[in-house]
Amino acid sequence: MIHTGETVPGNFYKQFVSFFVFIIAAALLLAACDSGGSGETDTTVKAGGDTSVDNRTSFAFEEPAANLSEESLIKHTLGDATFGDVFVTPPAVVNPGLGPLFNNVSCESCHIKNGRGLPEFGNTGLRSMALVRVSDPEGTPTVQGGNPPVEGIGNQIQDHATFGFEPEADVTLEWEEVTGTYPDGTPYNLRRPVLTIVLANGEPLGSNILTSVRIPPPVIGLGLLEAVPEEEILAMADPGDEDGDGISGRPNMVWNNIKQTTEIGRFGHKASMPNLRQQAATAYIEDMGVSSPDILGNEPAPEIDEETLELTTFYTQTLAVPLRAETDDPDVPRGESIFFDLGCSLCHASVMETGDHELSELRNQVIQPFTDLLLHDMGEGLADHRRDFQATGREWRTAPLWAIGLTVTVLGQQNYLHDGRARTLEEAILWHGGEAENAKDGFMNLPKGERDKLIKFLSSL
Amino acid sequence: MLSKKGILVTIVSILFVLSCGGGGSDDSGGGGGGGTNDEFIQSIIDDYVDNVVIPTYDHLRERSATLREACEALEADPTEESLEAAREAWFAARIPWEQSESWLFGPVDFKGHDPALDSWPVNRTDLDAVLSSDAELTEEFVGNLDPTLKGFHTAEYLLFAFDVDELGAREFEYLISVVRDIESTSEELYTDWAGGDEPFGEIMKGAGNNSVFPSQVSALEQIIEGMSIILDEVANGKIAEPFDNQDVEAVESQFSFNSRQDFANDVRGALHAYTGDHPGLGLIGTGLDELVAESDPELAQRMEDEINDAIDAILAIPQPFRDAILDPDAADEIVAAQEACRQAFDTLNNEVLPVIQQ
Numbered sequence: 026m027i028h029t030g031e032t033v034p035g036n037f038y039k040q041f042v043s044f045f046v047f048i049i050a051a052a053l054l055l056a057a058c059d060s061g062g063s064g065e066t067d068t069t070v071k072a073g074g075d076t077s078v079d080n081r082t083s084f085a086f087e088e089p090a091a092n093l094s095e096e097s098l099i100k101h102t103l104g105d106a107t108f109g110d111v112f113v114t115p116p117a118v119v120n121p122g123l124g125p126l127f128n129n130v131s132c133e134s135c136h137i138k139n140g141r142g143l144p145e146f147g148n149t150g151l152r153s154m155a156l157v158r159v160s161d162p163e164g165t166p167t168v169q170g171g172n173p174p175v176e177g178i179g180n181q182i183q184d185h186a187t188f189g190f191e192p193e194a195d196v197t198l199e200w201e202e203v204t205g206t207y208p209d210g211t212p213y214n215l216r217r218p219v220l221t222i223v224l225a226n227g228e229p230l231g232s233n234i235l236t237s238v239r240i241p242p243p244v245i246g247l248g249l250l251e252a253v254p255e256e257e258i259l260a261m262a263d264p265g266d267e268d269g270d271g272i273s274g275r276p277n278m279v280w281n282n283i284k285q286t287t288e289i290g291r292f293g294h295k296a297s298m299p300n301l302r303q304q305a306a307t308a309y310i311e312d313m314g315v316s317s318p319d320i321l322g323n324e325p326a327p328e329i330d331e332e333t334l335e336l337t338t339f340y341t342q343t344l345a346v347p348l349r350a351e352t353d354d355p356d357v358p359r360g361e362s363i364f365f366d367l368g369c370s371l372c373h374a375s376v377m378e379t380g381d382h383e384l385s386e387l388r389n390q391v392i393q394p395f396t397d398l399l400l401h402d403m404g405e406g407l408a409d410h411r412r413d414f415q416a417t418g419r420e421w422r423t424a425p426l427w428a429i430g431l432t433v434t435v436l437g438q439q440n441y442l443h444d445g446r447a448r449t450l451e452e453a454i455l456w457h458g459g460e461a462e463n464a465k466d467g468f469m470n471l472p473k474g475e476r477d478k479l480i481k482f483l484s485s486l
Numbered sequence: 487m488l489s490k491k492g493i494l495v496t497i498v499s500i501l502f503v504l505s506c507g508g509g510g511s512d513d514s515g516g517g518g519g520g521g522t523n524d525e526f527i528q529s530i531i532d533d534y535v536d537n538v539v540i541p542t543y544d545h546l547r548e549r550s551a552t553l554r555e556a557c558e559a560l561e562a563d564p565t566e567e568s569l570e571a572a573r574e575a576w577f578a579a580r581i582p583w584e585q586s587e588s589w590l591f592g593p594v595d596f597k598g599h600d601p602a603l604d605s606w607p608v609n610r611t612d613l614d615a616v617l618s619s620d621a622e623l624t625e626e627f628v629g630n631l632d633p634t635l636k637g638f639h640t641a642e643y644l645l646f647a648f649d650v651d652e653l654g655a656r657e658f659e660y661l662i663s664v665v666r667d668i669e670s671t672s673e674e675l676y677t678d679w680a681g682g683d684e685p686f687g688e689i690m691k692g693a694g695n696n697s698v699f700p701s702q703v704s705a706l707e708q709i710i711e712g713m714s715i716i717l718d719e720v721a722n723g724k725i726a727e728p729f730d731n732q733d734v735e736a737v738e739s740q741f742s743f744n745s746r747q748d749f750a751n752d753v754r755g756a757l758h759a760y761t762g763d764h765p766g767l768g769l770i771g772t773g774l775d776e777l778v779a780e781s782d783p784e785l786a787q788r789m790e791d792e793i794n795d796a797i798d799a800i801l802a803i804p805q806p807f808r809d810a811i812l813d814p815d816a817a818d819e820i821v822a823a824q825e826a827c828r829q830a831f832d833t834l835n836n837e838v839l840p841v842i843q844q
Contacts, residue, residue, distance in 0.1 A: 081704055082711040083591040102722060111601075113609035113634050118735045120607060130605075130632060137596055148630040151598045185632070188612040188619070350700065433697045434704075437596040437686075484697065 070376060072427045072486070073246050073346025074390030080347050083435050085428065086139035086245045088345040092386045097343060104340025107333050108132045112313050114187040115328070122328030124314040125190040126183035128156050132308065132337065135241040139344060140435040142241035144218070144445030146184060146196040155445065156312065157182045157196055157222065158237045159230070160411060168280040170287060170414050175234055181311045182222065194230065197221040198238065200446070205455070207469050215452055218444050235411035235418075238444040239294055246427055247292065248342030250394060251301055252387040254380035255289050261374060261397045272371045272460050274399035277422070279414040283319060291398050294443040295413040296422035302338040309334070342384060346392070347428045350485045360482025363475060367467040372401055372423040372460070395426035395486070404458020407442065419459060430484035450483050451476070526777070527702045528691075533762035533771030534709055535679070535687040541767050542586050542755070543676040549579035550672040553641070554665040561658040569650045576645055577744060579668070580638065584748045587719075588755030589712040592686045593678035598633075602671045605633035606738060608643050617656045625670075628663035636664050639739070646741035706842045709774060713756040714834055717796070720749050721827035729811045729820055743806035750800045753827065757793045778841050789838050792830040799826035 071077040076090035089101045111131045115121035129135050135142040135154040142154030158181055164173030174180050178193050186192045200216040207213065218238055222230040230236070264275045279290035281299045290296035298304040306319035309329060316324035317334045364370060373395040382388050400420040410418035421443060429450070432439050439448055447453035457465040468476060556575035560568040583603065586594070594600050612635055621627060628636055644653070644661045653661075679687040690708075693699035699708065724745075728736035739745045758764050762773030779786035800823045803810050810816035 080707075080711070081700070082708045083595075084708075084711045084715060087715075106723065106727060111605055111607065111634060113607055114611040114615075117607065117609070117611055123609070130634060134601065138591075143596070152632075187609075188615045188631075188635075434699070437592065437698065 067376065068349075070391050070393050072348055072393045073249060074379070074392045076246070076249065076343075076345050076386065076390065077348045078345040080345075081350055081431060081434065083138060085347040085431050086243060086344065086435055088347070090248070090343045090345045090386055093343060094386070097339075097384070097386060100336065100339050101343045104336040104338075104343070107329075107336045108340045110333075112315055122313075122315040122324075124185075124187035126193060127185050127187075127314040128153050128181075128183055128312045129185070130313060135312065136244050138435050139244040140432065141243050141440065141445070143436070143438075144198055144238070144240050144440055146198050148185070153184055153196070155198065155238055155240045156184075157220065158239060158411065158413075160235045162233065162235060168282065170278070171280055172411075172413060175231075179311075183311075183314065191225040193225060195223045197223075207473075209473060211473060213451070213455060215455060216446055216448070218446055235409075237409040237411045237413075240440065240443065240445040242294065242424070243428070244341050245344045246346040246392070246394060246425065247301055247344070248382070248384060248387045249346070249379055249390060249392050250291055250396075250398065250425070251342060252379035252382035252384075252390070253291075253377050253398065257377060257380070258289060258291075258398050262399055270368070270371060271463055272368070272401065274372065274397055274401060275415070275420070276398075277400050277414050277416050290414060290422075293413075294421055294424075295416040296398060296400060297413045297416065301341050302334065305338045305341060306334060309337075339384075342387065347431060350430060352485055354481065354485075356478040356481045357485045358482075359475075360478035360480070360485075363471070363479045364482055367479075368464045370395075371464075372397055372399070373426050374423075393427060396423040399423060401461065402459035403456075403461060406458045407456055409443075426483065426486055428486060430486045450480050454479075524702060526772075527706065529772045530762060530774060530777060531693055531702065531705045531709075532691055533773065534705075534759065535691050537762055537769040537771035538758045538764055539586070539589055540676070540680045540687055541764050541769055542582050542758070543672070543679055545582035545767065546579065546586065547669070547672040547676045549575070549582055550665070550669040553579045554662075554669045557641075557645075557661055557665045561662060564650050564653060564658075566650055569645070569653075573645050573742070576638075576641060576742065577747070580739070580744060580748060581751050583638065584751035585755035585758065587752050588716045588759045589709075590715065591708065591712055592690075594675055597674070597678060599671050599675045599678075601633035601637075603637045603668060603675075604639065605637050606639050607634065607735075608639050609634035610643070613640065613643070613660075617660060623656065623659040623663050625663045625666045628660065629667045629670075636667050638668065639741075640664050641668065642739060642741045642744075703843060706774065706777075707839070709759055710834060710839050710842060713759050714831055716752045716756055717827045717831040717834065720752050720796075720800070721824040721831070724749060724752075725820060725824050725827075728808070729824075732812060734808045734811065737808040737811070740808050743808065745807035746800060746803055746805060749807075749823075750797050753793060753797045753800065753830075756830075757790070757797070760790065760793060774838070774842065778838055781841055781844070785833075785837055785841065789830070789833055792826070792833055796823070796826040796830045799823040 075092040078088040078091050080088055089098055093101055109131060110120050112120045112123035114123050123130060129152060143151060144155045145151040146153045146155060159175045159178055160172035160180060161175045162173065164175065166173050172180050182194050182196060184192045184194055184196045199219045201219050203215040203217050205213050205215065220236060220238060222236070224230060258276055262274045262276055264273050266273045277290035277296040278287050279297050279299050281288050282303060288299045290299055292298035292301065292304050298307065302319065306317045309315040309317050310320045310322040316322050316328045318327045318331050319334060321327065374397040375393050375395055377392055377394060379387055379390045379392065400416045400422055402419045403421045404419065407421065408419040412418055441447040441450065441453040442456060447456055454465060454468050468479065553575040556572040560572045590600060609632065616635065641661060641664050644657055648657065679685055689696055689698050690705055693705035694702045699705045724738055728734060734740065737745055739748050760774050762771035763769060775786045775790055778789065803819045803823055804813065804816045810820060
């Protein structure tokens with residue numbers, strides 16, 4: 026079969042249009058400058074700066090940063106293997122170290138295709154990708170400013186165990202439907218998590234114990250966020266809302282367990298992790314029961330060596346950010362204007378510049394992460410009532426929105442927010458409260474067509 | 487303030503809509519090139535789904551059923567012959583599975599079927615503990631175990647690491663539950679693509695009308711990306727990891743000495759994905775090769791030749807692979823197989839992909 030595409034006329038048409046567009050654009054630019062515009066993002070800025078890749082497939086989150094040196098690319102490839110390593114019960118020749126208590130067996134078992142994980146618990150079918158953080162308000166923190174662990178459990182419930190050991194608890198997550206109506210009369214449905222935790226001894230978890238369900242976030246672009254200078258984050262903070270825009274924004278100050286000091290937190294749903302190496306070491310020990318040179322846990326010796334920890338960290342630092350989708354759809358720029366007009370960008374800050382970093386590829390990149398890396402009060406609806414360092418039970422770190430439009434392509438479905446309750450971007454917006462109440466209200470008051478345009482814009486990221 | 491490019495994009499969009507409006511175009515609304523739906527591209531996507539992916543999964547579920555039957559026959563009458571027959575059934579079931587690794591996306595990934603079928607390494611410490619426990623080894627019990635305690639490689643371990651007289655009642659009980667779990671997972675995988683309320687095959691064929699595949703071109707990119715991933719994985723993972731580290735323990739399918747066949751079938755899957763054909767099942771369809779041939783027939787043929795060269799180069803590695811990695815005389819063949827996969831990878835990404843995206 027021979028395809029009879031209209032390649033030549035198409036190209037001619039584009040050139041023809043481009044010529045006139047250039048003339049008209051030049052004229053209109055002046056008018057736009059005079060009118061002040063609405064603050065859209067600069068589309069010449071690439072989402073992940075020079076790390077960006079043009080890939081909108083389900084493998085889009087598995088690409089190495091586009092600007093890696095040959096040496097870095099080799100290291101990234103080795104890190105890809107360690108990130109995928111499946112751990113088994115020791116003694117074993119390959120990848121020993123699993124457990125005895127754990128949530129899952131490899132990094133990529135939870136971060137599906139390096140994207141977010143599903144709000145799933147259990148052993149049948151889909152296995153635990155989500156986890157429950159716990160703390161005992163009567164307990165004593167093990168690190169300065171940290172969460173007091175629950176006796177016999179720690180700060181995270183491990184709901185799996187190697188054969189012969191009992192998991193700490195059986196976790197069941199169910200959903201309760203919540204209905205609502207837009208001012209224009211359009212109904213909507215949300216769902217709220219209902220958590221049931223039964224301890225190994227058959228008893229329910231004590232009612233005084235604070236719990237917080239977390240799904241794994243996407244892994245892309247994290248090195249860039251690590252390279253954002255602390256001063257840049259602090260400059261966006263406005264804890265007392267001095268500028269009166271209704272948005273505060275506070276940095277979380279968390280414990281660096283290597284430096285044994287407090288510093289700004291960047292990673293995790295409450296920004297409780299200061300850097301990616303600590304994040305990786307913590308995930309190894311907490312999620313997989315694998316000790317490392319940085320965190321031994323209860324193990325007598327590291328079960329992964331320095332090189333493995335370094336490679337996994339490096340891998341998470343050097344994943345590319347996919348470029349925004351190219352589209353001719355005029356709804357997308359309109360949706361973008363709405364995003365700014367509603368004030369979404371006051372927290373989902375569109376442009377940042379990285380500074381110094383040990384990896385040269387991450388330095389001095391202008392990026393569009395759509396986060397300020399700060400904590401914001403998100404209201405009662407989303408509150409977990411569990412403090413995490415300086416984050417209160419109502420505060421969450423602004424989630425980066427870059428590549429959020431690829432979620433359904435990568436994951437086959439959508440689940441957003443810290444516990445995956447939102448099944449669409451629309452539901453995620455509707456859960457916004459607290460400091461984001463005004464923006465949410467603004468969204469709800471838009472005509473449906475305009476609401477859809479905002480979603481289209483988000484889907485183009 | 488509006489950026490220059492923002493205005494340009496907006497005006498291009500407006501002019502485009504004005505010029506094309508009312509033409510009944512079926513615009514995808516963004517992603518991967520967008521544009522109107524194209525019957526030719528649609529036929530490539532359709533044949534990929536209907537001639538390659540679904541028949542391969544159908545093949546897998548048939549062969550998984552045969553594996554289960556062979557293992558039941560082995561349990562009923564444990565002889566050298568029945569063990570050999572079960573081993574042959576295992577080899578046969580691996581063929582469609584490995585070929586399907588050229589599209590490790592969709593339900594196989596986000597429904598956890600890949601780890602359930604193909605986790606490696608086998609958790610032998612726990613497996614020994616399970617076998618020596620008094621737990622009832624039902625399919626449900628085994629199904630609920632961690633993926634490293636079930637799937638093809640656990641079945642492989644039980645079928646190939648023991649002689650027939652070393653397999654006791656517990657091993658048989660466990661083996662039967664494992665192969666039943668493989669069969670039911672394969673069945674689910676087939677249904678996820680071909681049946682149910684929202685078959686993934688239909689989602690892919692509906693590219694341009696849904697958000698999973700925002701445009702037809704995005705579906706073609708997905709096909710290419712699936713091929714790329716496996717070509718890279720064979721060259722730089724499956725072969726490189728054990729070869730570079732001179733570590734036989736890092737070899738996939740090491741109990742059955744089936745590694746070389748696994749690699750070759752991985753790349754055969756890529757060939758099927760490229761051509762839209764599944765010659766082994768007598769299915770011939772429209773493939774990416776025909777789209778490439780529209781603008782560059784030489785490239786279309788060269789791409790196919792390079793994939794075939796990669797298969798040949800893999801099959802030229804002396805058997806078994808786990809011994810070859812330690813044999814200096816086999817190093818040239820191993821490196822040549824890696825290079826052939828890398829060559830196909832480079833052509834696919836540097837030459838074929840841009841043609842598809844035009």
